[in-house]
Amino acid sequence: MQKNVNLRMTRQRQVILEELCKVDTHPSADEVYEMVRKRLPRISLGTVYRNLEILSASGKIQRLELGCNLKRFDGIAENHYHIRCPKCDRVVDVPPDLNVVVNHDLKNAAAFKILGHKLEFIGICPNCQT
Amino acid sequence: MQKNVNLRMTRQRQVILEELCKVDTHPSADEVYEMVRKRLPRISLGTVYRNLEILSASGKIQRLELGCNLKRFDGIAENHYHIRCPKCDRVVDVPPDLNVVVNHDLKNAAAFKILGHKLEFIGICPNCQT
DNA sequence: TTTGCTGCAAATCCTTTGCAGAGGT
DNA sequence: ACCTCTGCAAAGGATTTGCAGCAAA
Numbered sequence: 001m002q003k004n005v006n007l008r009m010t011r012q013r014q015v016i017l018e019e020l021c022k023v024d025t026h027p028s029a030d031e032v033y034e035m036v037r038k039r040l041p042r043i044s045l046g047t048v049y050r051n052l053e054i055l056s057a058s059g060k061i062q063r064l065e066l067g068c069n070l071k072r073f074d075g076i077a078e079n080h081y082h083i084r085c086p087k088c089d090r091v092v093d094v095p096p097d098l099n100v101v102v103n104h105d106l107k108n109a110a111a112f113k114i115l116g117h118k119l120e121f122i123g124i125c126p127n128c129q130t
Numbered sequence: 131m132q133k134n135v136n137l138r139m140t141r142q143r144q145v146i147l148e149e150l151c152k153v154d155t156h157p158s159a160d161e162v163y164e165m166v167r168k169r170l171p172r173i174s175l176g177t178v179y180r181n182l183e184i185l186s187a188s189g190k191i192q193r194l195e196l197g198c199n200l201k202r203f204d205g206i207a208e209n210h211y212h213i214r215c216p217k218c219d220r221v222v223d224v225p226p227d228l229n230v231v232v233n234h235d236l237k238n239a240a241a242f243k244i245l246g247h248k249l250e251f252i253g254i255c256p257n258c259q260t
Numbered sequence: 261t262t263t264g265c266t267g268c269a270a271a272t273c274c275t276t277t278g279c280a281g282a283g284g285t
Numbered sequence: 286a287c288c289t290c291t292g293c294a295a296a297g298g299a300t301t302t303g304c305a306g307c308a309a310a
Binding site (some may be wrong): 024082083085090093113114115118120122123126 | 244245256259
């Protein structure tokens with residue numbers, strides 16, 4: 001990925017941004033591709049990927065990546081929280097004695113039937129702080 | 131994936147479970163493969179994937195997948211929370227007027243320098259409730 | 261003996277990348 | 286004109302799957 005020194009607002013980038021702001025469906029890259037293709041039939045999927053990356057790096061859109069790329073597995077079956085270090089991607093458990101309170105008032109308002117929540121803290125681990 | 135009607139405790143499954151419970155590093159499937167291979171040199175990566183799936187489906191281990199498989203993009207750049215429906219994988223925003231309180235007391239205790247958190251609610255969407 | 265499980269390899273899915281030409285600024 | 290961006294296609298990495306033989310129960 002190139003450094004965003006001199007960003008150009010190309011037609012493709014413009015349309016991707018417009019289409020993304022039109023919807024609230026949190027589309028995947030492929031879904032964005034399908035949306036944009038209606039206006040720019042010759043756009044390539046690679047371009048969509050590159051632009052989504054650039055747009056989120058420059059803060060114009062948000063990239064939802066709750067968690068890391070790899071699925072990870074935990075020998076502890078009980079639900080608990082994690083802290084992930086964005087530098088080394090290490091994941092550690094949140095000490096269980098710590099009281100993390102998530103207010104579930106939202107349960108009453110959303111049309112969703114809330115089953116639970118996933119909470120992940122992002123933090124620089126001791127190793128990476130130096 | 132077969133339905134878990136009659137699970138057998140094979141040597142491979144046993145060793146995967148044992149190795150996973152030994153560590154607290156939240157390994158990826160490939161890392162589990164490397165761990166297990168020391169004891170079962172002929173095990174295949176496919177078997178590791180299948181067993182991690184089966185073990186987490188049967189509740190013996192936990193699968194960390196904060197979020198969905200696909201990266202998703204959001205036209206709203208500001209940070210906000212999401213609800214995801216596990217049935218249809220739809221993601222919607224948490225209405226911003228709802229007060230979600232995450233207690234950050236944990237900041238003082240962990241050796242991590244906490245930068246923030248990611249919170250995702252899991253819930254059945256109106257469509258999937260029928 | 262039944263049938264779930266394994267190793268293997270090929271397939272699949274999503275994403276990234278190299279390249280030569282096109283197009284913003 | 287400069288240099289970023291594009292389309293294309295191939296490569297890449299993680300995960301899944303088909304199959305024939307193996308092994309728990």
